[in-house]
Amino acid sequence: MANGPTVRRTVSALRRSLVPFRKAGERIALVPTMGALHRGHLALVREARRRARRVVVSIFVNPSQFAPHEDFGSYPREYKKDITALTAAKVDLVWAPSAEAMYPHGFATRIEPQGAAKAGLEDKFRPHFFGGVATVVTKLFTQTAPYFALFGEKDYQQLRVVTQMAKDLDLPVKIVGVPTVREPDGLALSSRNAYLSVQERATAPTLYRVLIAGAARVKRGEPLEMVLEEARAEIAHAGFGLDYLEARHALTLAPVASRKDGPIRLLVAAKIGKTRLIDNVGV
Numbered sequence: 001m002a003n004g005p006t007v008r009r010t011v012s013a014l015r016r017s018l019v020p021f022r023k024a025g026e027r028i029a030l031v032p033t034m035g036a037l038h039r040g041h042l043a044l045v046r047e048a049r050r051r052a053r054r055v056v057v058s059i060f061v062n063p064s065q066f067a068p069h070e071d072f073g074s075y076p077r078e079y080k081k082d083i084t085a086l087t088a089a090k091v092d093l094v095w096a097p098s099a100e101a102m103y104p105h106g107f108a109t110r111i112e113p114q115g116a117a118k119a120g121l122e123d124k125f126r127p128h129f130f131g132g133v134a135t136v137v138t139k140l141f142t143q144t145a146p147y148f149a150l151f152g153e154k155d156y157q158q159l160r161v162v163t164q165m166a167k168d169l170d171l172p173v174k175i176v177g178v179p180t181v182r183e184p185d186g187l188a189l190s191s192r193n194a195y196l197s198v199q200e201r202a203t204a205p206t207l208y209r210v211l212i213a214g215a216a217r218v219k220r221g222e223p224l225e226m227v228l229e230e231a232r233a234e235i236a237h238a239g240f241g242l243d244y245l246e247a248r249h250a251l252t253l254a255p256v257a258s259r260k261d262g263p264i265r266l267l268v269a270a271k272i273g274k275t276r277l278i279d280n281v282g283v
């Protein structure tokens with residue numbers, strides 16, 4: 001078997017391991033993850049390898065972005081499988097801190113992003129989420145000092161929040177968004193797909209089908225609100241509990257009234273059984 005990546009678990013060991021890369025003038029690309037890696041994550045790693053000489057993948061299930069009633073405890077943890085996948089993907093270094101290494105005793109700082117983080121989408125249903133993401137992502141950036149950091153478009157609001165945050169805080173990192181990887185039937189890959197029953201899995205691709213059909217109708221010039229209303233009804237009819245289906249400005253995530261207010265992104269979040277799925281497409 002090929003040699004696996006170096007795994008580091010403390011900030012000081014991580015920094016020591018990054019010194020030779022920096023001394024050699026090698027660019028680092030960071031792929032932040034919470035593990036349970038799937039082909040979507042591996043697409044981020046491939047793009048990272050294309051852009052930079054060195055690739056660092058972080059694996060950290062970040063407690064501060066989960067509310068007490070959410071799935072932090074049951075979130076899939078597949079460390080051994082992840083390391084096998086990252087070995088095959090020729091990753092240089094895995095940053096896998098413990099919760100204590102990331103948030104030592106006495107940790108008392110939280111970044112609260114505004115703007116796209118308060119768009120009334122994910123933030124409306126997970127009000128603690130972007131504060132937790134922004135705080136851990138900022139720490140991941142200062143710990144690894146990457147030239148590039150790669151995020152999937154599947155978590156579109158997160159991508160916009162992190163991009164704005166890096167700009168606002170003058171963080172010296174280029175944020176790269178990578179298109180969503182999908183199953184052949186259109187379902188966006190997600191670690192949470194593992195929660196779906198056979199029947200839920202069969203229904204799940206409806207979200208993408210409805211988004212794509214809605215985007216085509218908006219492009220043809222049909223009235224936005226009518227398209228959204230019909231799409232919402234179709235999702236509810238398929239058996240989902242809909243959190244939101246919205247058309248937003250693709251960069252600011254501000255509400256839009258018609259196609260001319262674009263570029264537009266359609267974003268959806270819905271529950272099937274106990275599993276909450278999100279997806280989005282450009283118009």
Ligand code: PAF
Pocket residue numbers: 032033034060062065133136137155158
């Ligand atoms: O998208 C994720 O997996 C997480 O939100 C991230 C960016 C790794 C921060 O914990």
